[in-house]
Amino acid sequence: MNISIANSDDSKEILGIMMSVFAKTEPTSMALNIPDEHYRRYAEYIIDKGIYQQQIFIAKNDKVITGYAIWEDYEEPLVLGLPPNKDIYKMIEPELEFVNLLENELDNIIDFDKSKCMRISQAAVLPHYQGQGIAKALINFIIKENSIIISEKNYKFVIADCTVENSFTILNKLGFDSIIEINYVDFTCNGFNPYKNLNGIRRLMLKKNF
Numbered sequence: 001m002n003i004s005i006a007n008s009d010d011s012k013e014i015l016g017i018m019m020s021v022f023a024k025t026e027p028t029s030m031a032l033n034i035p036d037e038h039y040r041r042y043a044e045y046i047i048d049k050g051i052y053q054q055q056i057f058i059a060k061n062d063k064v065i066t067g068y069a070i071w072e073d074y075e076e077p078l079v080l081g082l083p084p085n086k087d088i089y090k091m092i093e094p095e096l097e098f099v100n101l102l103e104n105e106l107d108n109i110i111d112f113d114k115s116k117c118m119r120i121s122q123a124a125v126l127p128h129y130q131g132q133g134i135a136k137a138l139i140n141f142i143i144k145e146n147s148i149i150i151s152e153k154n155y156k157f158v159i160a161d162c163t164v165e166n167s168f169t170i171l172n173k174l175g176f177d178s179i180i181e182i183n184y185v186d187f188t189c190n191g192f193n194p195y196k197n198l199n200g201i202r203r204l205m206l207k208k209n210f
Contacts, residue, residue, distance in 0.1 A: 001059050001132075002060045003058070003059050003060075003137060003138060003145075005057060006050070006051050006056040006057065006058045006068065008051055010058055010065060011044075011047050011048065011051060013058075014056065014065065014068050015040075015043055015044060017067070017068060017125075017126060018122070018124060021126060022122060022124040023043070025124075026124075026164070027164060027184075028095060028163050028202075031194050031198060032091055032092060032094070032095060034088070034092070038087075038091075042079070042082065042088075045079070045082050046070070046079060046082075050072075055070060055072055055078065056068055056069070057070075057071075057142055059125075059134045059137065059138055066126050066129040066134055067124060067129065068138070069120065069122065069138035069142055070120070070121045071119065071120055071121065071142050072118065072121050073117075073118060074114050074115075075114055075117075077119070077121070078121070093189060094187075094189040094193075094194050098182075098187055098189070098202070099161060101187070102161060102180055102182065102202070102203075103159075103204060105180040105204060109206070113156065116153070116154055116155055116156040116157060117155065117158070117159060118158050119160065120142065120158065120159070120160040121161075123135045123138055123139060123167075135167075135170055136173065143174065143207070156208065156209055157207070157208055158176075158206070158207045159206050161202070161203075161204060162178070162202065162203040162204070162205045164200070171205045174207070175207050176206060177207070178203045178204070179206050180204050181202070181203045183200075183201055184196070184198040184199070184200060184201070185198075187202075
């Protein structure tokens with residue numbers, strides 16, 4: 001397995017994995033049921049921007065991209081600059097509220113500094129290659145080998161929104177701690193819960209002084 005920074009030649013394969021794996025298997029994305037054409041618009045934007053800013057890492061087996069991971073600055077997420085769409089905002093409003101609910105817990109971390117925080121925003125692996133440690137290796141690479149950018153930005157914290165148990169297991173092994181846990185069935189937004197049929201817990205994970 002070879003891990004490297006993605007370039008523009010990789011964008012089509014990354015988009016394919018994001019649309020066929022992340023969007024179709026990540027539970028919160030599935031629950032919101034965003035039409036493919038709208039999700040593609042979002043995906044293409046963050047992939048192009050992420051590649052330009054060197055914030056996407058890929059794993060390859062021979063010449064095949066088997067997985068990717070995306071990181072972003074906490075205060076400058078990749079989605080910034082995406083032209084607004086009122087219809088899409090209505091669809092994702094519960095998700096934005098859920099993320100805010102989780103991240104409000106960061107205010108209770110005594111030494112937390114938003115300007116020194118990065119986020120693991122996405123990771124996905126092709127089904128045939130899952131269970132081989134690829135996602136763990138990608139995230140570990142971002143944290144351990146991305147040293148030049150980490151030093152330049154003086155990052156002291158990395159967070160990750162953990163929506164499934166498998167992600168929790170991976171992040172826990174990498175030294176992340178769960179700082180807040182919310183059952184999907186307990187969440188509501190304006191009296192409605194689009195995640196009511198999801199089982200399990202959503203967590204915000206944090207790693208300090210990495």
